[in-house]
Amino acid sequence: MSAADRGEQAPRGFLHGLNPLVTLAAPLPAMVGMVVVRDLATPALVAVAAIALILIGARPAPRVAAAIVIGIPVAVLVLGFSFSLWADPAALTASPAIVHIGDWRYTQAAALIGLATGLRVGALVSLALILGTSTTAATLVHAAIQHLRLPYRVGYTALAAFRFVPRFAVELELIRSAHRVRGMAEGRGPIAWLRRGLSAVIPLLAGAIRHAERVALAMDSRGFGASDTRTERTIVPYRRRDTVFVIVVLATTIVLFAVGGAIPF
Known part of the structure; x- marks a missing residue:
């Protein structure tokens, strides 16, 4: 084991x-x-x-x-x-x-x-x-904010962008699964592959916009950007x-x- x-x-x-x-x-x-x-x-x-x-x-x-x-x-x-x-x-x-x-x-x-x-x-x-x-990207951002005086607005914005990538992969797989259930995954060849790819673009963009809105609302509700500095829960020391x-x-x-x-x- x-x-x-x-x-x-x-x-x-x-x-x-x-x-x-x-x-x-x-x-x-x-x-x-x-x-x-x-x-x-x-x-x-x-x-x-x-x-x-x-x-x-x-x-x-x-x-x-x-x-x-x-x-x-x-x-x-x-x-x-x-x-x-x-x-x-x-x-x-x-x-x-x-x-x-x-x-x-x-x-x-x-x-x-x-x-x-x-x-x-x-x-x-x-x-x-x-x-x-x-x-990880989160640890690197925390270290840059604490030791390089990187503005936390820039750091956490970059971190939120990094986290979009795995979410896109999950949502793309969900969209493809939904297409297979509806019989849209039939056919072979470059034309069928291109058609399936284009059919996933609009739902993927719509999901990305909804997720960005939720992230923006969550950050506003936590007072993101209200002050020049913020306390850090995760401390990355230099030893x-x-x-x-x-x-x-x-x-x-x-x-x-x-x-x-x-x-x-």
């Missing part, structure tokens, strides 16, 4: 106990570095380190962990090949050809350029997932371990960039 079946919470890694602003700010230097590096080793090392940190520190669900471990390398290979096709062939004439079909040449230099670009994208996604797998995490991540970033050759010594 799993922990969820016994009513227990899944094990949480140490990243869940950190301030979300820390998990947002600590990877930023490495993300900026990914924009300027051009070698293969540095983004590969950064991506591996970020994925290892996610698996150890966030402890995502097995399905999410498998998607990260398998999906990111596959995406890197697909993007690498796609970007290599966009390389300027005139600038790569001196490179040996891997595939030669008529006048078209797929050169080794183009493959390396595409792979380097794909690795940088994969590293950026891996670094962004450090925040995405270890916190000593947050500072230690930032220092460790920055030091690791410097070491990885030095080992990869991006920082000459």
Whole structure:
């Protein structure tokens, strides 16, 4: 019997106990570095380190962990090949050809350029997932309001917008179920699929407008916007371990960039 079946919470890694602003700010230097590096080793090392940190520190669900471990390398290979096709062939004439079909040449230099670009994208996604797998939008908004002095009107408005997305998914499934009951889901092919999609637009927009009105009335009834500041029920503290995490991540970033050759010594 799993922990969820016994009513227990899944094990949480140490990243869940950190301030979300820390998990947002600590990877930023490495993300900026990914924009300027051009070698293969540095983004590969950064991506591996970020994925290892996610698996150890966030402890995502097995399905999410498998998607990260398998999906990111596959995406890197697909993007690498796609970007290599966009390389300027005139600038790569001196490179040996891997595939030669008529006048078209797929050169080794183009493959390396595409792979380097794909690795940088994969590293950026891996670094962004450090925040995405270890916190929620609500916790991030609370931390920004408390520590960055973000106006609570802006923060809670953004949080309300984030919560619209899962509600749209639920309402869309209800609309599709209603269409199936009424026999509107019959037919195959792109025309039938387009017709079903368009038939769900109006009910979905109507439901979104009704939900927005209810949210606005609920916020007005609670005095939202009546004062410049509001007290917070959920406190997101900044602890000593947050500072230690930032220092460790920055030091690791410097070491990885030095080992990869991006920082000459």
